[in-house]
Amino acid sequence: MAVKGLGEIDGxxxxxxxxxxxxxxxxxREIIDALVYGAIKQLKKYNVKEENIIIESVPGxxxxxxxxxxxxNKHNVDVVIPIGCLIKGSTMHFEYICDAVSSQLMKLQFEINKPVIFGVxxxxxxxxxxxxxxxxxxMHNHGEDWGACAVEMVCKWKGYY
Incomplete structure (x- = not known):
């Protein structure tokens, strides 16, 4: 199954x-809701059961x-897709938040030894x-790419981490 934006799936x-x-x-919220919907839509295409998709929200x-x-820890999931949207404004806030969030999400994967999909x-x-x-x-919904990526990362690498 090919997913626009992700290239050809290798399995x-x-x-x-x-x-x-x-x-x-x-x-x-409008952007986030669309991205979450796109991720769920793609997860379901890859047979992830609705009861196995756990959704939580945070302020920012x-x-x-x-x-x-x-x-x-709370939900014993195999993979997490953190979804956010940062839009540059007139201060340095954007740069600091982008750097902090992306660095910590990358670092977290190696601390917990499970995949974290960058959905920001x-x-x-x-x-x-x-x-x-x-x-x-x-246009193309990047949430769909993140959903497909989550399934691929777990199916391909589970048992190796």
Whole structure:
């Protein structure tokens, strides 16, 4: 199954036995909702059961790394997709939050030895975010890529970590 944006999938993956956590920020709600929906849609295409998709929310993107760690502990999931959307403003806030969140999510994978899918948009404009959430007509929803990535990472690597 090819997924636009991800390239050609290198195998056939069955997510029917996978538990997936999605933790999302509440900022930029229209964009976040579309991305979460896209991830769920793709997870279901890979046979992840609805009862095995656990969704939680946090106030903002800065809280995603801690909440991601808690998702593994609280819900015993195989993979977490933290979803957030940062849009550059007129201060350095954007740069600090982007750096902190991305660094901590990457680091977390190696601390807990389970995959964390980077589902945080870091956009220079609101229009870029709308495009990546497929709210702008004719665009691709990156949440779908994250859902497919979650299934592939668990199916391909579980047992090796």
């Amino acid at each position: 056939t993956y069955d997510g029917s036995q996978i538990r997936v956590g999605i933790v999302h920020a509440r900022w930029n 993107a800065y809280e995603l790394p801690f909440a991601t760690k808690c998702m593994f 948009l870091t956009c220079l404009t609101e229009e870029q975010a709308l495009q990546r959430a497929a709210i702008s007509p004719g």
